[in-house]
Amino acid sequence: MSTMPSDRSPDSTLAFLREGYRFVSARCDRLGSDVVQTRLLLEPTICLRGRDAAELFYDEERFVRRGAAPKRGQRTLTGVGGVQGLDGPAHRARKAMFMSLMTPAAVRRLGQLFDDEWRARIPTWAEDGPVVLYDEVGRILTRAVWAWAGVPLAEADVRRRTAEMHAMIEGPAVLGPKHWRGLLARRRAERWAGELVDRVRAGTLPAPEDSALRVIAEHRDERGAPLPRRIAAVGLLNVLRPTVAVDRYVVFAALALHDHPHWRDRVRGDDAATEQFVQEVRRYYPFFPFAAARVRRSFEWRGYAFPQGRRVLLDLYGTNHHPALWPEPERFRPERFAAWRDDPFSFIPQGGGDHDTGHRCAGEWITIELMKRAVGALTGAMSYRVPPQDLALDLGRMPALPPSGMIVDGVRPVT
C-alpha cells in the first residue's frame, strides 16, 4: 500500500475558502496525483479529480452519501433530509419522483414558459435603460418555474422569492451575514413550501396532475408512506431553487457571447451549434465545485487506502478542466463538443454517472433547455450593448459570478 500524497497543513479549510475552485487542482498539480489527502473542517478528507476517479466516486458499492455533505451546506443550499443525502432504495424511490418530472414534453414546456417570459420583458428593458441580467433572468426563471411547478405566485412576491433562492445558493461557502441570510431564507422557504404541500393534500389548493407540487405532495416513499411535510417542502425547493440558479449559467453564456462575439452568428438559428456552445459554457465556467461522499467499507484503489467513513470530495470543476481529458482546458472552444462522445465521467458540471440510479443532477436536461433558450433570446430576440463594467470572474468565490451581474444596455427587440 502506498502513502497517499498529502498537503501537510493541519487544516486547509481557510485555504479552501480562499482558493475556491482551484483548491483541489492546485494540490493535485503540486503533488503530481489525482488522489490527494487534506484536512477540511478538521476532518481528514480525500480529494479526487479526473475521469477514473469520477467513475470510482459514483460506484455505490464503495461510497454512501449519508453524513457526507457539510452541515452548513445542508442548512442553506440543499435542506436537511433531501434526496442528496439518501442511499440505496430510499434514494431510488425519491430520485424517481424527481425524474418523473423530467419528460421531454415537460422540459420543453418549461423552456417555452421561460422564452415567453423573456420576450415579454424585452420592451421594458428597452425603456428602462441598463439592466442587470443576473437579477432580471433570476426573476424570469422564478416566474417560469413557479408556473411550471404548479406553485401560485403573486406578482408582488417575485422579487422576494427570487432573493430567497439566491440567498440559499450563496449560503454554504460564505461566513457571517451572507450565511445567516441563507439560513433565514431556507427557514422561510421551507415554511411556505410546507404550507402549500398541506393545502394540496387537504384539497384546498388545486395543482395540475403532473406538476412538481402535486407529484411531490402525493409521493409515497419506498415503504408506501407519504413524505413528511418538511421533507416534501425540501423536495419542492429542490426543483425551484436550482432552476432559478440557472441564471448564473445564463450570465456565463452572455459573458461568453461577449468575449467570443463570432459565436453570436454561429449559434443564431443553429441548434447543433447552440448545443455545443451551451455545453462548453457548462464545462468552462465555474459553478458547482465538488460533490461529497463517504467510504462505505474500507477498500484499496491504485495502491491507496480508502478507510471506512472517510470523507471524499470529487472535484467537478477540476475534472472539467483536466488537461488529460480536455486539450487546452482554459480555452473556450465550443467546437470541441462537435466530436464529443458522451462519457458520464469526464464531463461532470452537474455530477456524473447515471441520473436514475445515482446522484447525478436531476435537472440537467432542464438546465440545457433553459440555456439554449437564453442563447436563442440573446442572439435572436434582442440587440444590446455591454457597457464597461467589472466582469472578472474570481475563482476564489463560490459560487462564482461576475461582480457586475452582467449589465446590458441599449436593448432593442429584434423582429
Ligand code: HEM
Ligand atoms: C443551475 C444549474 C445546475 C447545476 C450546476 C446543478 C448541479 C448539481 C450537482 C453538482 C448535483 C450533485 C451531483 C452529485 O451529488 O453527485 C446536483 C444534484 C441535483 N440537482 Fe442539480 N444542478 C443544476 C440544476 C438543477 C435543476 C434545474 C434541477 C431541478 C429542476 C436540479 C435538481 C437536482 C436534484 C434533485 C439533485 C439531487 C440528485 C440526487 O442526489 O440524486 N438541479 N445538481
